[in-house]
Amino acid sequence: MKIFFISAMLLAVTLMGILFNCLYINNVGTDLKEQVAALPSPERAGTAEAILGVEALQCRWSELRRIALFTSHRLLIDRVDEQISRLCSAAQGGDSEAYRTAALLLSDSLDAFLHPESLRGVL
Amino acid sequence: MLSIFLRTLLIYLLLIATVRLMGKRQIGELEVSDLVTTLLLSELAALPLTDLNIPVSHSAIPMITLLFLEVASSVVLIRLPRLKGLVSDRPTVLIRQGALSQQALLSARLSIEELMGELRQQGYNALDQIEDAILEKNGKVTLLPKPAHAPPTAGQLGLKSDPPSLMHVVLSNGRINLEGLRLVGLDTDWFMKELKARDLTPEDLFCATADSLGNLYLLPTEIKKERKRKP
Numbered sequence: 001m002k003i004f005f006i007s008a009m010l011l012a013v014t015l016m017g018i019l020f021n022c023l024y025i026n027n028v029g030t031d032l033k034e035q036v037a038a039l040p041s042p043e044r045a046g047t048a049e050a051i052l053g054v055e056a057l058q059c060r061w062s063e064l065r066r067i068a069l070f071t072s073h074r075l076l077i078d079r080v081d082e083q084i085s086r087l088c089s090a091a092q093g094g095d096s097e098a099y100r101t102a103a104l105l106l107s108d109s110l111d112a113f114l115h116p117e118s119l120r121g122v123l
Numbered sequence: 124m125l126s127i128f129l130r131t132l133l134i135y136l137l138l139i140a141t142v143r144l145m146g147k148r149q150i151g152e153l154e155v156s157d158l159v160t161t162l163l164l165s166e167l168a169a170l171p172l173t174d175l176n177i178p179v180s181h182s183a184i185p186m187i188t189l190l191f192l193e194v195a196s197s198v199v200l201i202r203l204p205r206l207k208g209l210v211s212d213r214p215t216v217l218i219r220q221g222a223l224s225q226q227a228l229l230s231a232r233l234s235i236e237e238l239m240g241e242l243r244q245q246g247y248n249a250l251d252q253i254e255d256a257i258l259e260k261n262g263k264v265t266l267l268p269k270p271a272h273a274p275p276t277a278g279q280l281g282l283k284s285d286p287p288s289l290m291h292v293v294l295s296n297g298r299i300n301l302e303g304l305r306l307v308g309l310d311t312d313w314f315m316k317e318l319k320a321r322d323l324t325p326e327d328l329f330c331a332t333a334d335s336l337g338n339l340y341l342l343p344t345e346i347k348k349e350r351k352r353k354p
Contacts, residue, residue, distance in 0.1 A: 004194045004195065007191040014188070071180050119125075
C-alpha cells in the first residue's frame with residue numbers, strides 16, 4: 001500500500017503539472033494568436049506600429065518559450081521561433097508580402113504548438 | 124503534455140486488451156499488466172535518449188502514469204478478485220483425471236506437440252502418465268503425474284527427514300552480514316566463536332552461509348591468498 005500511495009502522489013503531482021502547463025500554454029498561446037490577428041495590416045509593414053506590435057508578440061512568446069522548453073517538442077518551438085523572426089524582419093524591412101506570409105505561417109505554427117495541449121491532440 | 128498523458132492511458136488499455144486476447148502463450152512468465160508495462164517502459168526510456176528534441180517530461184509523464192496504473196491495478200485486483208478475469212486469463216485445465224480436453228487445448232491454441240514438449244521437459248514421456256495438467260496464467264504448464272509415475276516422497280518410503288532449513292548469507296567478501304545472521308536467529312558472537320574454532324577470521328572468507336540449525340558453510344577467499352603470494 002505504501003508504494004500505491006507514493007505512486008498516487010507522484011501521479012497527483014504530475015497531473016497538477018500537466019494541468020498547470022496545459023492552462024498556461026493554452027492561455028498564452030491563445031493570447032499570442034489574438035496578438036497575431038490584431039497586428040497592423042500588411043500595408044503598414046515598416047511602420048513603428050507594426051514594429052512595436054511584433055516586438056510585443058516576441059516578448060510574450062519569450063515568456064511562454066521558457067516553460068515550453070520543458071514540456072513541448074523542440075521542433076514545434078523552433079517553428080514558432082522561425083516565423084516570429086521572419087515576421088520581425090518583414091515588419092522592420094517594410095516588406096508587406098513577407099509580413100503577410102510570416103503572419104499566416106506564425107498563426108499555423110501556433111496552432112501546431114497548441115495542438116498537443118488540446119484533446120484533439122490525443123488521437 | 125496533456126495529450127501524452129491521455130495517450131498513455133489509451134495505449135495502456137489497448138495493449139492490455141491486445142495481450143489479454145493473445146492468450147497465455149504470448150505472456151511467458153509475466154502477468155499481462157507486467158508484460159504491457161515492460162513493453163512500454165523500455166520504449167519510453169529510449170525516447171529522450173535518442174532524440175534531443177524530445178523533452179524528458181515526454182518520457183517521465185508516461186512512466187509515472189504507468190507506475191500508477193501498474194500499482195493501482197494490482198491493488199484493485201487484490202480487493203476485487205472478480206475483475207481479475209478481465210485483465211488476466213484464468214488457468215486452463217488441459218488434462219483432468221487422465222483425460223485430455225481437446226477443447227481446452229484448442230482454446231489455449233496449444234498443439235499436442237507443444238504439450239508433449241512440456242511433458243518431456245518435466246520428465247514424462249506419455250500422456251497416460253499424467254493425472255492433471257493445467258495451463259497457468261503465466262503460460263507455464265503444471266503437471267500432476269499419476270501416483271504410479273510420481274516420484275516417491277520420504278513420507279511414502281517411511282523415511283525420517285529433517286524439516287527444510289533455509290541457508291542465508293552471513294558473511295560476504297569478508298564482511299559479516301548482520302541481517303543474514305538475524306534471519307537465521309544467530310548472532311555475531313556465535314559466528315565469531317565458530318570461526319575461531321576453525322582458526323579463521325572473517326577476512327579469510329569469501330562467503331559464509333548458515334541456517335537456523337547452526338549448520339555453517341564456509342568458502343575461503345582466493346583473492347587474499349593470491350595477494351599473499353605476491354612479493
